[in-house]
Amino acid sequence: MANYFIKDSIKGKIKIGNFNLNKKNDLMYLTIPTFEKFNNLFHIFTTRIPNDFDLGINTETPLKKIYNNYEKLAKIFNLNLNDFVLSDQIHEDNILIIDESYKSNNFLFDRKVKNSDALITNKKNIILVTLYADCTPIYFFDPKNNVIGLAHSGWKGTIKKIAEKTIKKMKDVYNSNPEDILVALGPSIGPNSFEVREDVKLLFERTFPKNIHIIKKKNNEKYLINIWKAIEYTLINSGIKKENILISDIDTYSNTDLFFSYRKEGKTGRMAAIMALIDK
Numbered sequence: 001m002a003n004y005f006i007k008d009s010i011k012g013k014i015k016i017g018n019f020n021l022n023k024k025n026d027l028m029y030l031t032i033p034t035f036e037k038f039n040n041l042f043h044i045f046t047t048r049i050p051n052d053f054d055l056g057i058n059t060e061t062p063l064k065k066i067y068n069n070y071e072k073l074a075k076i077f078n079l080n081l082n083d084f085v086l087s088d089q090i091h092e093d094n095i096l097i098i099d100e101s102y103k104s105n106n107f108l109f110d111r112k113v114k115n116s117d118a119l120i121t122n123k124k125n126i127i128l129v130t131l132y133a134d135c136t137p138i139y140f141f142d143p144k145n146n147v148i149g150l151a152h153s154g155w156k157g158t159i160k161k162i163a164e165k166t167i168k169k170m171k172d173v174y175n176s177n178p179e180d181i182l183v184a185l186g187p188s189i190g191p192n193s194f195e196v197r198e199d200v201k202l203l204f205e206r207t208f209p210k211n212i213h214i215i216k217k218k219n220n221e222k223y224l225i226n227i228w229k230a231i232e233y234t235l236i237n238s239g240i241k242k243e244n245i246l247i248s249d250i251d252t253y254s255n256t257d258l259f260f261s262y263r264k265e266g267k268t269g270r271m272a273a274i275m276a277l278i279d280k
Contacts, residue, residue: 016258017249019045019186024076026050028258032184034100034246035141041148042077042127042276043139045186047258054269056131056258057086059107061269067108079127081107083276087130088113089152093160095169099123118151122174125272127276133260134252136227137186137273138163142176148275151236155200158230159207167238178239183246186273187259190251194263201225208233 005250019030020217028049035043046055054061055069072080084107085098093117096102103126113119113236122145129207130137130150140149151166163183163269170176194273196204201215201223208214211233228247235245252259260268 011251013121013129017187019248019250027053027073027076030248030250032139032186032246033268034182034184034244035139037214038141038143040101040277040279041141042079042274042278043141044077044272045137045272046073046271046274047261048260048269048271049258051194052260052269055129055272056133057111059269060267063108068236070108080125083125083127084108084129084212085113085126086111087116087119087128087150087152089117090115091152091154091156091164092117093157093162094118095120095151095162095166097121097169097173098126098128100126102126117153117157118149118162118169120147120149120166120169120173122147123158123279124279127258127274129193132186132188132252133262133265133268134189135184136188138166139184139186139273139275140166140170140230141182141275142163142170142180143182144173144180145174145176147174147176148277149211150273150275153227153231155194155196155225155227158227158234159203161207161234163231163234164238167235174191179244181239181240182244183235183240184230185228185247187244187248187250187252188202189254189261189263190249191224191228192205193251193253194227194275195222195224196225197221197223 010201
């Protein structure tokens with residue numbers, strides 16, 4: 001882990017990859033430098049610290065403990081649990097527009113989002129949550145129209161181009177201009193860790209035929225896939241400016257002291273990407 005930590009001597013912040021590492025009470029979490037200047041935007045990416053801080057809804061951890069972890073998170077950041085809206089991820093490309101009707105008096109045990117890997121809203125005080133243990137969290141923010149989005153992009157979602165479809169939905173529903181949208185890719189399995197066989201490699205070749213930087217041969221049976229580059233290609237092809245894309249450059253598989261990794265650990269917990277428009 002030590003090779004990832006960089007002290008920014010000018011701003012006095014600790015960086016891991018291209019994100020900022022923070023600690024509040026005993027909770028360690030990440031923030032996105034390009035998003036931090038917006039006072040009306042709350043965003044974090046959680047880690048497994050403290051004590052394997054699991055926020056998953058389909059893990060081995062009892063739901064009561066998961067609920068307690070959300071309670072702790074809400075208390076630390078002064079958030080209302082009734083404002084949380086959790087995704088119900090199925091590795092597809094379904095995108096939901098979230099409003100107050102998706103809130104619940106019991107956000108964890110009575111979840112109203114069904115079969116969706118991406119959530120979008122322009123409503124204040126709706127806290128979007130998507131869950132991860134190697135798949136890529138994609139954060140979207142349109143500061144001109146005050147629209148936010150989170151997309152869960154595993155390798156299947158990447159092939160289905162969920163990032164592109166999320167941008168299209170933001171355009172269609174909120175009149176967002178892709179050139180205004182800021183995007184960040186959070187911690188996920190990295191290009192030197194994501195091994196696949198021929199069948200999955202062929203799917204990426206068909207989806208990204210012109211992008212030679214996505215696939216690298218490892219040996220006669222295995223290939224390495226750069227999910228980050230694949231998503232970046234999709235974003236740029238959707239009209240997002242390259243300078244408006246920030247890739248965390250943090251590999252969950254290689255850093256299980258700080259992150260859960262399903263590929264490395266099998267049964268494990270989940271981190272959360274959390275985002276909300278808040279009152280200034």
